[in-house]
Amino acid sequence: MIDIILKSIDRIPAFPATTQKVAALLRNDDYAVADVANVIKYDQAIAANILKISNSAYFGARQKIKSIQDAVVYLGQQQLIRAVQTAGVSRYFSKGGKGYVAQSKDLWEHSVAVALMSQILSRKIQSREDPVLYTAALLHDVGKLIMGEYVHESFEEIMYRVKQGKCSFLEAEEAILGINHADLGGRIATHWNFPADIRDAIAYHHRPDLLMEQDKKNAWLVYLSDQACLMMGIDGGIDALAHKGLEDVMQYFNLRMIDLEKSFISLVDELERAKDLIHNL
Amino acid sequence: MGDLIVGISDLKVSCNPGDVLVTYALGSCICVAIYDPKVKVGGLLHFMLPDSSLDAVKAKETPGMFADTGIPILFKSCYAYGAEKNRMIVKVAGGASILDDTNYFRIGQKNITAMRKIFWRNNVMTDGEDTGKNFNRTVRLELETGKCILKSSDGTVREL
Structure with a gap:
C-alpha cells in the first residue's frame, strides 16, 4: 500500500516556480518593485490569483488593487509574500x-x-x-x-x-x-x-x-x-x-x-x- | 424558513415553527439549545470560551463568545418571544478535548465547568447532555417539534 501512496506524489504538479522566485526576491529588503512585478506577470495563472487574493479584506489594502504593479506597491513586503504563497498553494486545495x-x-x-x-x-x-x-x-x-x-x-x-x-x-x-x-x-x-x-x-x-x-x-x-x-x-x-x-x-x-x-x-x-x-x- | 446557521460565538433565536437552528463543528466550544414547547420558541448558542473577564470589550461586542455573557442573553432573547423559564427544555453538547492524558489544553473542560456553574446558580436543569470526549459535533434544533439532533464526527446521529 505504501508504495502506491508514495508513487502518487509524482502525480502532483510541480510547485509554481514563480512563487519561489518572488519569495527569493522579497527576502532582500531593497527589492525593486519592477523586478517583482515582472516575475509575477510572466505567470498568468498566478498573476490572476494574486490579484484576487490581494483584494481580500484580509490584506486590508485601502484602494482596489487593479494591477500586479499595484499589488507590489500597496501590499508591501510581508503582505505580498503571504499573498504570493497563498496564491501558489491555493490551487492544490x-x-x-x-x-x-x-x-x-x-x-x-x-x-x-x-x-x-x-x-x-x-x-x-x-x-x-x-x-x-x-x-x-x-x-x-x-x-x-x-x-x-x-x-x-x-x-x-x-x-x-x-x-x-x-x-x-x-x-x-x-x-x-x-x-x-x-x-x-x-x-x-x-x-x-x-x-x-x-x-x-x-x-x-x-x-x-x-x-x-x-x-x-x-x-x-x-x-x-x-x-x-x-x-x-x-x-x-x-x-x-x-x-x-x-x-x-x-x-x-x-x-x-x-x-x-x-x-x-x-x-x-x-x-x-x-x-x-x-x-x- | 429553513436552516439558520449559528457560527462560532454566535446565537440565534426563533419563533418560526418552520425554522431549524443549526451549528456545525463544535470542538471544545459548547452549544446550548433551549426550547419552550408551549410557545414553540427556541434558541441556539455556540460559545467558545468560559469567562468574559478575558476581554471585556469583546464580550460587549460579541456576547455569544463567552459562557457567562452568552447563556443569559440566550435565555432573555427567548423570553422576549414569550418563552418561560419553567417550561424551558435545555440541552447541551460539545466541550471536547484532544487525546491528552495530562490535559494541558483544558478549554473544553473549562467550558463545561463554567456552563454548569451558571446553570447551578440559576436553577436550570439540563434535559440532555453530550459533552467531553474527543470528537466534533453538529447540533440541529427543530422549532416545530423541539427535536434536538446530534451528529458526531465518529459517524453517529441521535436525538439528544
Whole structure:
C-alpha cells in the first residue's frame, strides 16, 4: 500500500516556480518593485490569483488593487509574500482531500485558519510575523490531498483502531496504510524542493517532540496552531480531535492558558476578515 | 424558513415553527439549545470560551463568545418571544478535548465547568447532555417539534 501512496506524489504538479522566485526576491529588503512585478506577470495563472487574493479584506489594502504593479506597491513586503504563497498553494486545495472532508473547501479553510493562527502566535511569542512559518502552516495538511482516497477506503478500520486502542488517528493511519498524512506531506514538500525547515514543520506537525533538529520552533508553532484550530472546531476532517496533546508545548513557549484563549479571540476576528480568501478559492 | 446557521460565538433565536437552528463543528466550544414547547420558541448558542473577564470589550461586542455573557442573553432573547423559564427544555453538547492524558489544553473542560456553574446558580436543569470526549459535533434544533439532533464526527446521529 505504501508504495502506491508514495508513487502518487509524482502525480502532483510541480510547485509554481514563480512563487519561489518572488519569495527569493522579497527576502532582500531593497527589492525593486519592477523586478517583482515582472516575475509575477510572466505567470498568468498566478498573476490572476494574486490579484484576487490581494483584494481580500484580509490584506486590508485601502484602494482596489487593479494591477500586479499595484499589488507590489500597496501590499508591501510581508503582505505580498503571504499573498504570493497563498496564491501558489491555493490551487492544490481547490480539489482533493475527499476522505477527510466532505468538500475540498473545508480543508482549505482549516489550512488558512492554521496559517493565520501561526502568525497570531508568532506575534505573541517572537514579536514578529514569519513568512516561512506561514507557508509551512498553510501547507501542513498537504499530505491529506493524496491520503484522502486511501483513508476513505480504510476509514472503518482506522476508526475502529482509534476507538479500541486509544491510539491517535495518525498512529492508526501509519498502522493500516503504512504512512501518516504528516510524513506524506513532508515528502511532497521535498518533491517541491522546499527548504528543510518547511519540510520538517509539515512532517512533524503532530509530533514535533520527535523531530531531531536543533531548531524545532516552527514545527512546534505549526503544531500548536493546528491544535488550537482543532479545538475551535475548524478541523481538517474526520480525524478531528483524535490527535495527541503534548503538554511540553506550553512550557516550550512559556505560554499560559490565558494566552491561548486570547489567541482564539484574535483568530475569530481574522477569519472574519479572511472570509473571501477562504470562500472565493 | 429553513436552516439558520449559528457560527462560532454566535446565537440565534426563533419563533418560526418552520425554522431549524443549526451549528456545525463544535470542538471544545459548547452549544446550548433551549426550547419552550408551549410557545414553540427556541434558541441556539455556540460559545467558545468560559469567562468574559478575558476581554471585556469583546464580550460587549460579541456576547455569544463567552459562557457567562452568552447563556443569559440566550435565555432573555427567548423570553422576549414569550418563552418561560419553567417550561424551558435545555440541552447541551460539545466541550471536547484532544487525546491528552495530562490535559494541558483544558478549554473544553473549562467550558463545561463554567456552563454548569451558571446553570447551578440559576436553577436550570439540563434535559440532555453530550459533552467531553474527543470528537466534533453538529447540533440541529427543530422549532416545530423541539427535536434536538446530534451528529458526531465518529459517524453517529441521535436525538439528544
